[in-house]
Amino acid sequence: MRTYYKFKPLNLGRWIIWGLFALVMLVAPLIFTSQLSATMLAQMGIAIIACLSYNILLGQGGMLSFGHAVYTGLGSYMAIHALNMVTAGTLHLPVSLVPMVGGLAGMGFAVLLGYVTTRKSGTPFAMITMGVAELVFAMSLMFSEFFGGEAGVSGNRVAGEAFFGITYGPQIQVYYLIAIYTFVCVALMYAFTQTPLGRILNAVRDNPERVEFIGYNTQRVRYLSFIIAGLFAGIAGGLGALNFEIVTAEVVGAGRSGAYLLFTFLGGATFFFGPILGAILMVIAFVLLSEFTKAWLLYLGLVFLFMVIYAPGGFASLLMMNLRVAAFGKLRQLAVSYLGLLTTGLVMLIGAGAMIEMVYHLQLNAAMGDTLQFMGVTLNSKGVDSWVGSALVMLTGLGLFEFTRRHYMHEWGLIQTDIEKEIKRREAA
Amino acid sequence: MEFFIISMLNGLSYGLLLFMLSSGLTLIFSMMGVLNFAHASFYMVGAYFGYTIAGWVGFWPALIVAPLLVGACGAMVERLTLRKVHKFGHVPELLVTFGLSYIVLELVQLVWGRTAVEFSPPDVLRGSAFTLINHSVQGLSLLWGAAPAELCSSADAAVRVVCSPFPATRGFMMLVALLMLVSLWLLLTRTRIGLVIQAALTHPEMAESLGHNVPRVFMLVFGAGTGLAGLAGVIGGSTFVTEPAMAATVGSVIFVVVVVGGMGSLSGAFLASVLIGVIQTFAVAFDYSFITLAAQMGWSLSDAVKENSVVKLTLSQVAPILPYLFLVLILIFRPKGLLGTREG
Numbered sequence A: 001m002r003t004y005y006k007f008k009p010l011n012l013g014r015w016i017i018w019g020l021f022a023l024v025m026l027v028a029p030l031i032f033t034s035q036l037s038a039t040m041l042a043q044m045g046i047a048i049i050a051c052l053s054y055n056i057l058l059g060q061g062g063m064l065s066f067g068h069a070v071y072t073g074l075g076s077y078m079a080i081h082a083l084n085m086v087t088a089g090t091l092h093l094p095v096s097l098v099p100m101v102g103g104l105a106g107m108g109f110a111v112l113l114g115y116v117t118t119r120k121s122g123t124p125f126a127m128i129t130m131g132v133a134e135l136v137f138a139m140s141l142m143f144s145e146f147f148g149g150e151a152g153v154s155g156n157r158v159a160g161e162a163f164f165g166i167t168y169g170p171q172i173q174v175y176y177l178i179a180i181y182t183f184v185c186v187a188l189m190y191a192f193t194q195t196p197l198g199r200i201l202n203a204v205r206d207n208p209e210r211v212e213f214i215g216y217n218t219q220r221v222r223y224l225s226f227i228i229a230g231l232f233a234g235i236a237g238g239l240g241a242l243n244f245e246i247v248t249a250e251v252v253g254a255g256r257s258g259a260y261l262l263f264t265f266l267g268g269a270t271f272f273f274g275p276i277l278g279a280i281l282m283v284i285a286f287v288l289l290s291e292f293t294k295a296w297l298l299y300l301g302l303v304f305l306f307m308v309i310y311a312p313g314g315f316a317s318l319l320m321m322n323l324r325v326a327a328f329g330k331l332r333q334l335a336v337s338y339l340g341l342l343t344t345g346l347v348m349l350i351g352a353g354a355m356i357e358m359v360y361h362l363q364l365n366a367a368m369g370d371t372l373q374f375m376g377v378t379l380n381s382k383g384v385d386s387w388v389g390s391a392l393v394m395l396t397g398l399g400l401f402e403f404t405r406r407h408y409m410h411e412w413g414l415i416q417t418d419i420e421k422e423i424k425r426r427e428a429a
Numbered sequence B: 001m002e003f004f005i006i007s008m009l010n011g012l013s014y015g016l017l018l019f020m021l022s023s024g025l026t027l028i029f030s031m032m033g034v035l036n037f038a039h040a041s042f043y044m045v046g047a048y049f050g051y052t053i054a055g056w057v058g059f060w061p062a063l064i065v066a067p068l069l070v071g072a073c074g075a076m077v078e079r080l081t082l083r084k085v086h087k088f089g090h091v092p093e094l095l096v097t098f099g100l101s102y103i104v105l106e107l108v109q110l111v112w113g114r115t116a117v118e119f120s121p122p123d124v125l126r127g128s129a130f131t132l133i134n135h136s137v138q139g140l141s142l143l144w145g146a147a148p149a150e151l152c153s154s155a156d157a158a159v160r161v162v163c164s165p166f167p168a169t170r171g172f173m174m175l176v177a178l179l180m181l182v183s184l185w186l187l188l189t190r191t192r193i194g195l196v197i198q199a200a201l202t203h204p205e206m207a208e209s210l211g212h213n214v215p216r217v218f219m220l221v222f223g224a225g226t227g228l229a230g231l232a233g234v235i236g237g238s239t240f241v242t243e244p245a246m247a248a249t250v251g252s253v254i255f256v257v258v259v260v261g262g263m264g265s266l267s268g269a270f271l272a273s274v275l276i277g278v279i280q281t282f283a284v285a286f287d288y289s290f291i292t293l294a295a296q297m298g299w300s301l302s303d304a305v306k307e308n309s310v311v312k313l314t315l316s317q318v319a320p321i322l323p324y325l326f327l328v329l330i331l332i333f334r335p336k337g338l339l340g341t342r343e344g
Helices: A012-031 A035-060 A069-088 A095-117 A122-142 A171-194 A196-206 A208-213 A218-244 A254-267 A274-292 A296-310 A314-327 A331-364 A384-428 B002-032 B039-057 B059-088 B090-112 B168-190 B192-202 B204-209 B214-239 B246-261 B266-285 B290-297 B303-307 B315-333
Strands: A371-374 A377-380 B128-135 B139-144 B161-167
Touching: A012 A035, A012 A171, A035 A171, A035 A196, A035 A218, A035 A254, A035 A274, A069 A095, A069 A122, A069 A218, A069 A254, A095 A122, A095 A218, A095 B315, A122 A254, A122 B090, A122 B246, A122 B315, A171 A196, A171 A218, A196 A208, A196 A218, A208 A218, A254 A274, A254 A296, A254 A314, A254 B090, A274 A296, A274 A314, A296 B059, A296 B090, A314 A331, A314 A384, A331 A371, A331 A377, A331 A384, A331 B090, A377 A384, B002 B039, B002 B128, B002 B161, B002 B168, B002 B192, B002 B214, B002 B246, B002 B266, B039 B059, B039 B090, B039 B214, B039 B246, B059 B090, B059 B214, B090 B246, B128 B168, B161 B168, B168 B192, B168 B214, B192 B204, B192 B214, B204 B214, B214 B246, B246 B266, B246 B315, B266 B315
Parallel strands: none
Antiparallel strands: A371 A377, B128 B139, B128 B161
16 A cells, blocks of 8 residues: 555645745745846746646647737736726726736637637647737737837836835835735646646546547637636736836737747646746746857757757656655665766867857857857857867767766666566555 | 739739748648648748858759758758657657757858848849730730830820839749649659658558658658758748748748648648738738728718728738638638648
């Protein structure tokens, strides 16, 4: 018999995890106090809701959508118009509830557009969502009254009456509003996975034919889930409008939709917490990595491609696989291999990175001279020694990495068989 | 009249260009079940390869070499990435091509820069193929090549003469597309390779047990499909503009074409490409809105209605969204597409 550590009526493990989650969100702005980290934390909260809502489609429903930004974006627009109405005094609504306007808008548009898109599944679904996204983006350039044209729509979140002194002027107040929304939405979306609808959605993903045989309408299951995803996407969009106080047409663009897909997948669509990792990565990549290097989209594409080919479960699955190894007390055996992989991988990446940066330098900053700084080293983008040096570093790294990787794969295989045996033994005992 | 003919021909040539792209996409899709998200990226790569090779050896060799190179790249991509995720199912395959479209875009910007390059067609194609001369007295006449200036103007002010040239590049585009269409059809139906491809399309296991290397057939089909996209790229790039955004502008339209035509139906893709090409070209040419319509019907509108942004929209402004509207309508009224056979 397997033992479950369940403390009824309270599931202690779950309470600890959720408590830690709330605590992290509570104290994070007190630890990272700079202006940059405050905006980044706020964006992370928004991205977490958006990516999780996207994962209702991708991870739980197997629906690959290329147009999720339509629902976040239209939510943003509705929210900013509601905010402007509050400022003008024509709408009596506390600013704290403005994101809910976005949520309802996202839901409404999901009801409307989702009816068409969810008629299909699989590849046709993906193409239709893309068509709808292009439709909405093209419309955003046509109706400038609503979408604000090139300049977008701006607003002011210090509107209406202050509630207990909360005016949403300081960034920290907005952060806590976002944090509360994030916590509630994450909890609700987790709860959704436990509902009968959430469960049957998983079944629709895995075997739609069988679901039809037991009497469910798969199209309606997809439609209902799509509406729920639209609601949360809209809330994320509304929070975004409140955070940035400006909404431009790019929030409904294909680039934004692609980013949700990319990072949800990178984080890991097969686990509930995967998209949370993905969302944090997304903000880090967009804010920090894009400052750090101009080639960040190339790196992003390469990482994505490697993840799809070698780790289709994303970072979350890598983490969970290692947690399993750790649970059986065998992580220590792998520690040396991990150290080796890390160092050789780093060496390889430094060499490749130096070459990519030199190419970018030649293409974009040729006017600024031939030299560039890369990780504290001055490289000459037209000098033979810099190129040969970087190539040598990369090749050395590659060779050693491949060597350690083979060793590691061998060890990993052995440990997995050990674990399988151990599980069988426990079951038999 | 001459406006109608020229617009029709422009629409047809654009539609045929779309078909060059969507035929490869459809072939790959119906064969491997993979929707190649990076298909338009290969179109862009074809244009840039064509530009570089044309700079070295001239346009005509580039027209042949660039598609071959693109096809080779496509086959390599299939071998190195897609084949590895084939066992995981269709969504990872789609994701691989999605990631690839990011990488290709960045690499193109890295090699050729972020602005448009000047890729112009050779001198033979630079002028007009023919000119339609509408003479208010002599009627409509056709003249091959460009019309001399004295034919297009008249000394008499009462006689109206309108010259409408049809660009030679457009004519060339139609010619290549039709040649490609015919040879593709002959290849698929009349040759041994075509029969193997058709067999591998519907019964992969059976073709495999008869001794055909189905994964290699897949690789060839992927290479051929991307090669066709490369050919379209050389022609499209020299006719329109060769820039990093060209993949995005045409990419979503060819997906619409494939869905509207019916997933995996080559004849459906042809019909849908031509339809969408013609609709879009005609819509761009008309500057009519509801206000014009109301004026012609003799209705009078209040000033408030005239300022309404929906009423104010002209048909040419709506043109970019027409393919997507068409997609939505098709999905509501005929979900399997125009000539599709299966419900997806």
